[in-house]
Amino acid sequence: MNIIVAPSAGFCFGVKRAVKMAVDAAEACKPSEKLNTLGPIIHNPQVVKSLEEKGVYSVNGIEDDCHCTIIIRSHGVKSDIMERLKSKKVTIIDATCPFVKRAQNYITMATSDGYFIIMVGDKNHPEVQSVISFADKNRFLIINGLDDLKNIPVSEKLALISQTTQDVNFYNSVINEVFKITKKEIIVFNTICDATKLKQDESKILASNVDVMIVVGGYNSANTNKLKNICKAIQKNTYHVETEKEVDSKWFINAKTVGITAGASTPDWIIEKVVNTIRHLDNNQKMAI
Ligand code: SF4
Missing domain, CATH: 3.40.50.11270 (Rossmann fold)
Structure with a gap:
């Protein structure tokens, strides 16, 4: 394998x-x-x-x-x-993170210029809560699905910003929709972090070229969960594990190639343990044949 x-x-x-x-x-x-x-x-x-x-x-x-x-x-x-x-x-x-600081600064700047802030992200995520706290009270909206767009104040000038770990395609679709429905000026801040985009792009390519995809990272990690969803949409045999202990031998029956990606908060030593566990399972299967 x-x-x-x-x-x-x-x-x-x-x-x-x-x-x-x-x-x-x-x-x-x-x-x-x-x-x-x-x-x-x-x-x-x-x-x-x-x-x-x-x-x-x-x-x-x-x-x-x-x-x-x-x-x-x-x-x-x-x-x-x-x-x-x-x-x-x-x-x-x-x-x-300096990229989160940059997003906070963008919001401070746009708020002082009178823009209503539209933040695309998960309202319960600590990064979103920290960044949006730099906007004026009642002068922002957090969007997590296209349905939420019905609540945007169309007669305000708008500043769009995203959580750093946002899926690029989803942010683009929000931007397109907002451009269709608003009447005033719009500014868009590209705050999706390069590290996130690179990880998502690489994971998409990997998921389309393997038989099984493993996503390693905390179950409470937003960017890991996003990676899992992206991979699952491409490769149905996608599994999310937090540690090597959850790796299940059944996932790899008939698999020739396994792809592994991991969230931004997953240390190398956990990735290595997952790789070694899969390798070990493979060796055991070969010996049993
Ligand atoms: S993904 Fe990492 S580098 Fe990117 S903004 Fe978040 S903490 Fe910073």
Whole structure:
């Protein structure tokens, strides 16, 4: 069985940077110091656990008298939370991905120019919540399906922006629809991250050329789930696993070629374990013949 791993599988630049900042902070930290991330640093439970072993704990909030160091994850935080953190006695390590920061800056700019913001993404995702918090209250709409477009204020000038991990085709279809129905000027920010686009493009090509496609990544990772949906639409034998433990030998019966891709928050060591497990299953099958 031939196993092909997409070259872009795994950690993207922003995640690599955030995890490194957390590990560096853990190494530099005195034993008495508290080191926390506000929410899990990335959407991968195994990485979060390995950081806990180094003394970096995820918290949902901080007490007023906390003297800890807070690491802001790659998704960023809402603008009001950042302001509140700055007013406390905490040290802030800002690991917000520069591409997410750029999206926050675009929204600040468009808002001050009077644009109503249309953000394409998942309203429950921390990145969307952090980015959209830079818009004025009641001057934005978050869109997750073409049906939501019926709610856009057609007589406003509009600024369109997308979650960095958005599917390019879906963002394009929203842009096309908005151009058809609005009456005023529109500006479009291309905030889909290159890392996401590359991963999606490579996964599409791989999924069309293999018998089985495996997508590795946290079940709570939006970009991994998006990769799974993209691959599943092309290759029905697509399976999403978080670790090698979920790999099932039944998936590979009669398979000649297996493709592997992985979300932006999946570390190399988990991808390697998945590859080795599949290789091992293949060897066992050959021995049984
Ligand atoms: S996917 Fe792109 S925007 Fe998101 S953290 Fe990674 S590099 Fe940054």
